[in-house]
Amino acid sequence: MDKHLIFMDIDGTLVTKDQQISARTKLVVSELQQAGHQFYVATGRKYSSASEIAKRLNEQTQVIASNGSVYSINETLHKNRLSDEALQFVYQTMTEHRLPMFFFGEHTIFYTQQLPSYLQKNDQSRIGNTEEDFLFIDSLETLMAVSPRIINGIIIADDREAELEIVRKFLEESQLLSVSSSHPNNIELIPLGVNKATAIQAVRKNLAVPQKNIISFGDGLNDLEMLQASGVSVAMGNAVDELKRHAKFITKTNVEDGIAKFLLDYFY
Structure with missing residues (x-):
């Protein structure tokens, strides 16, 4: 399958309330990375906190932090700031x-x-x-x-x-x-003019991945633009209702391996 870019919100999406990532999710992400697909966490958290969560998956996972204000592309960190x-x-x-x-x-x-x-x-x-x-x-x-x-x-x-x-x-x-x-x-x-979607578009264009091969997962309203910028938009089962209305797919909750379940169904 063609290379995909997969973006995952952290809180309420990738991790549980006690900040844990399930072993099943880690395994599925690692297998897909080995197959050539690239993963990002995309969060409102500050960069150091987002990076710590990304590393819990593995060193290959990249970061979009501060709601798109900070993001990495090929080891280069790009930043925007409040004026x-x-x-x-x-x-x-x-x-x-x-x-x-x-x-x-x-x-x-x-x-x-x-x-x-x-x-x-x-x-x-x-x-x-x-x-x-x-x-x-x-x-x-x-x-x-x-x-x-x-x-x-x-x-x-x-x-x-x-x-x-x-x-x-x-x-x-x-x-x-x-x-x-x-x-x-x-x-x-x-x-001004920044959100998770603007960072996704910058990453996508730099890595030459078509929009149809962008998958995003989220649960809150700050994920709305991200889902709208993705060819495959996925709301978690625990997402707010408005986000679910805009998503193409709804998966299980963050405590039911929702990310892993969707990826397994989509790629296998």
């Missing part, structure tokens, strides 16, 4: 609404307000890592001093979905950045 204007607007808007902010570099999380407990548990969550990778932002001046290191960000506010919808409109209308969501409790802050 200074976007960072200033986000900081001023979220401060006015007293919403917590997290900004991500390749390895560092910059945060305002109190650091949530789930970020202090050594990568127990989708955006955590180790304590020394956290830097507190206490003012706009502090934020701008580290702005060259910031790639993307996220606003997380449990039980404040209505307020998030209000600030989301402000962010969209600013035309300074792109926004998405992986869950109703967050707004993902992405460089």
Whole structure:
């Protein structure tokens, strides 16, 4: 079969809640890589966290991180970042609404307000890592001093979905950045014009793989553009309903080896 490019979201797709990849999935991915197909993780996580998950599959698995802002092609790392204007607007808007902010570099999380407990548990969550990778932002001046290191960000506010919808409109209308969501409790802050699909298109063109040979797996709304850019779009059984409506196929859940099951049916 012709060479395929396969892109897999991480949380809710490739891994379980305890950050595990099943042995069956590892085996299927390895066999298909040996047959000449190429695999990427494609995630909203920062690059270092995404790379760690990719390595749990094997060293051949490549990375799209920060919702398409960072991606690798043939050992070369390509980056986009939030503009200074976007960072200033986000900081001023979220401060006015007293919403917590997290900004991500390749390895560092910059945060305002109190650091949530789930970020202090050594990568127990989708955006955590180790304590020394956290830097507190206490003012706009502090934020701008580290702005060259910031790639993307996220606003997380449990039980404040209505307020998030209000600030989301402000962010969209600013035309300074792109926004998405992986869950109703967050707004993902992405460089303008960037998403997982733009990274996929760059990888696809560089490797000369036709769109019909692109397979993508996802579960959240931040996977929508990725699925739309793929010839074979697959929603996990645990995906949000809107993503399922846009996918060509629906597989089993992330805890039922959904990726492995679909790949076995598709290739064998």
